[in-house]
Amino acid sequence: MNLKNQILNKDILDDNELWAELKAGDEQAFSILFKRYYGCLLQYGNTFLPFSEKVQDCVQDVFTDIWVYRNSLSSTVVVKAYLLSSVRKRIVRLQQRDRVFNKSKSVDAIEFLFDFSVEHRLVSDELTAGKVMQLNKVLNVLPSRQKEALYLRYHNSLSVDEIAVILNVNYQSANNLLHRGLLNIRKEWKGDLTLLMMLLMNWI
Structure with a gap:
């Protein structure tokens, strides 16, 4: 099986299978998870720091830590929830460090700033x-x-x-x-x- 087919086969794996392969050191599995969730995580991060380059840094740092510390990661995580939680915590730490919040404040203090806009595609009248x-x-x-x-x-x-x-x-x-x-x-x-x-x- 050539490299292209191997990548395509991995791309159809579910999150749990990719997570297991990532933990085993598979760079392709890591890359697929990154591509699968990068946009979602950026959007979530922007609900706290709208349109900030710092959000991109936070998301990339989360994935960097996952790769570096993959051997110590739990095998039983809900990948999407884990990634969202990790980005949220990192943004809180960033805001605390930059004194946006007092250091005494916790993860609960973060403010959700997103303005909802319901999709208009289904609007017919x-x-x-x-x-x-x-x-x-x-x-x-x-x-x-x-x-x-x-x-x-x-x-x-x-x-x-x-x-x-x-x-x-x-x-x-x-x-x-x-x-x-x-x-x-x-x-x-x-x-x-x-x-x-x-x-x-x-x-x-």
Whole structure:
């Protein structure tokens, strides 16, 4: 089998298989995971430091550490959640170092700054377009932690357990953030709940 075919075969491996091969020192597996998640991690990092070159540095540093310390990494991680959590922690440390936050503040102090913009591809009439504008407005006035929890749940398709790990809270606290966020949205939502869920699933 030539090198091109080997790379193509690895590209269809799932995260767990690639993680195992990465830990064994496989550079191709590392490269595929990097390409698979680099854009997602940049987008998440930009929710804390919008359009900052420092975000790129943080993401690249996370992958560098993964490669350097691969032998000591856990074999049983949810790769996407692990990467998101690692980027989040590194950005917090960067902000603490730069005195954006007092050193006494923890990972919980980081502010989620992302402005939601629900995808317009599925909008087929003026009424639905109005609902999209309404949902964007409601989402963007939610408390920071609720916004972040909803972003991780609907935009990144993470489980409550995975969200809890990223936010450094227990399962119940993560579930409460999601529940309160949805309650706040529904208080302001006038219309079909099916449409609401469809729009939530199409955040960008």
